[in-house]
């Protein structure tokens with residue numbers, strides 16, 4: 001009866017009817033069938049998870065609390081508060097939880113300002129800029145130089161000596177015609193990562209990079225750069241798309257226009273931080289683990305609601321939904337909130353090789369780091385196991401809106417687990433809007449839709465439950 005009441009309250013009359021049908025079949029004449037096949041049980045649990053999830057805004061509540069901590073830039077006090085908040089969230093709800101300490105880099109933004117200085121006696125025009133992660137500062141009173149605008153690395157190379165003494169301005173828009181916004185981002189972001197060193201090799205004094213977003217707005221989108229060994233390290237900043245348009249228009253009128261840039265960023269000493277781990281221990285095979293991962297650090301211009309507060313909220317909410325469905329998984333289901341994805345993914349690398357992994361076997365690890373859009377599918381690695389996982393996962397996930405399960409999978413944080421044979425997966429939401437917010441001041445909870453976020457938590461919970469039940 002207790003079971004019946006629980007099921008009734010959890011998933012309502014439909015599931016009760018299903019269960020009664022199952023029971024009557026088991027009690028009826030004919031060869032004895034198992035009272036409940038694992039498949040039927042998984043379906044009912046998936047329905048319970050979905051019903052409970054959709055009935056509230058649990059993931060959005062979690063996201064709101066996490067974002068209230070503020071930005072969580074790796075190494076910052078905000079990141080430390082994020083770690084503490086996550087640990088407390090897990091412990092206060094009765095989950096087994098612990099921290100896995102790591103050392104992380106600590107870059108600080110300081111101030112940033114830029115202005116376009118017309119050659120005539122007109123007033124300077126401010127340009128919205130944000131230093132790129134790892135950038136060195138300008139001199140204290142800034143630097144002023146003429147600007148060389150380029151639309152590609154090839155154009156920079158052919159300009160050659162013309163780059164000397166200039167601020168090189170990489171004005172390369174994201175390709176709006178591509179359906180896959182991540183592909184468009186991947187093509188545009190190389191100027192952010194490699195532009196500074198490419199410009200410095202030709203004697204440039206600084207680099208400005210058009211923000212990789214498809215929108216025209218006045219918010220710079222930051223992110224890390226990668227200095228190469230060899231060329232001098234020159235200051236580099238993202239410029240908003242509107243400022244990029246204005247600067248480009250001005251340069252067409254007057255190629256001698258100058259820009260003044262002042263950045264006071266700095267790289268400080270490494271500081272201690274941690275990955276946060278919480279789990280529901282498996283009843284039959286506790287050493288076999290299904291991991292749900294996201295990254296706890298964010299950029300510092302916003303609390304990182306989509307990137308990757310959403311993934312963190314989904315991992316925590318998924319644990320809650322699984323526990324509240326009243327099932328104990330066969331294998332352990334673990335949420336890991338990784339530190340320091342944005343400055344080099346050292347949290348993921350440390351997790352994979354930690355001595356704490358001895359005696360553990362991670363059968364599958366899924367990552368949510370593509371924002372809080374409507375769930376579309378899962379990308380799944382592991383050729384040998386793909387078809388089997390697809391065969392049980394797709395039917396279970398379809399009622400929660402998942403359209404496909406495809407080959408692929410992985411992510412910066414779970415990637416290092418591949419060396420141990422773990423099947424890697426990516427949660428794939430709709431990403432048409434993701435780069436509107438990504439790494440900018442616009443990435444706030446108001447940009448996340450509670451129901452869309454919740455659906456992500458639901459499908460991750462169902463996928464984790466299925467993997468924990470069926471194995472790989």
Ligand SMILES: [Zn+2]
Nearest residue numbers: 307308341369
């Ligand atoms: Zn991210």
